[in-house]
Amino acid sequence: MATKESSRVKARATGQRASLKRVGTDAPQFFRLNIEVGNLDAGVAFYSKLLGMQGRRQGGSRCYFQCGPVTLSVLDVSSVRQPHAAPKALYFTVGNLEGAFERAKALGCLFAEDVHDSPGGGIVVRPWGERSFYAEDPWKNPLCFVEEGTVYRG
Numbered sequence: 001m002a003t004k005e006s007s008r009v010k011a012r013a014t015g016q017r018a019s020l021k022r023v024g025t026d027a028p029q030f031f032r033l034n035i036e037v038g039n040l041d042a043g044v045a046f047y048s049k050l051l052g053m054q055g056r057r058q059g060g061s062r063c064y065f066q067c068g069p070v071t072l073s074v075l076d077v078s079s080v081r082q083p084h085a086a087p088k089a090l091y092f093t094v095g096n097l098e099g100a101f102e103r104a105k106a107l108g109c110l111f112a113e114d115v116h117d118s119p120g121g122g123i124v125v126r127p128w129g130e131r132s133f134y135a136e137d138p139w140k141n142p143l144c145f146v147e148e149g150t151v152y153r154g
Contacts, residue, residue, distance in 0.1 A: 032071040033090065034062075036083035037139050040076035046137055047074055050103050051092075067092060089134065089142035097123060097131060097147040104135040104145070111136055128152040 037043030044063045048054055051072075055063040061076040072090075077083050094100045101123055104110050110121030111134035118124040120134035131147040 030070055032064075032073055034073045034075045035086055035090065035137075035141050036075050036077045037137070038076070038078045038083050040074070042138065043074045043076060046107065046109075047072070050100075050107055050109070050135070050137075050143075052099065052103060083139045085140040086142060089144040091144045091146060093146050093148045093151055095148050097133070097145060100145045101133050104133070107135075109135045109137060109143075111142070125150070126152075 037046075040061050040063065044055055044057070047063075047065055051065055051067070053065060055065040055074065057063050058073075061079070063074045065072040065074065092100075101110075104121075113120050115124075115134055116127055118126070123131065123133050125131050129150060130152050131150045132144055135143045135145070137143060
């Protein structure tokens, strides 16, 4: 037989779970990120090789790459202005970090600077535990590839 106290604790816990559930169902879901390039054909060729997949060309000088639940939109803005580089690195998780590294190396796009006192363009276990490497596309967009299973979630 449940006591009044255990009933109150259970009700509070159930209420908290229900409250979290309600908030979670209305939470915005990130689904697309635009990255600007100066030439769509060159951008599609670069990202197809780097990501190891083909994108889907779209109207409006763009190509979509399905990267899990988020779509990477490679957008050619050269008819209007010079592309703006992304302000921070775009992070990708991959099952085969060495394969992604070899593709980046073949493209000559490994990051040349250090990241937290380690080579950014080398496969390194970062101080926060992620095994990763950094790269940069021809339009100076910073990219990071992290091995699945090592992603730091805070």
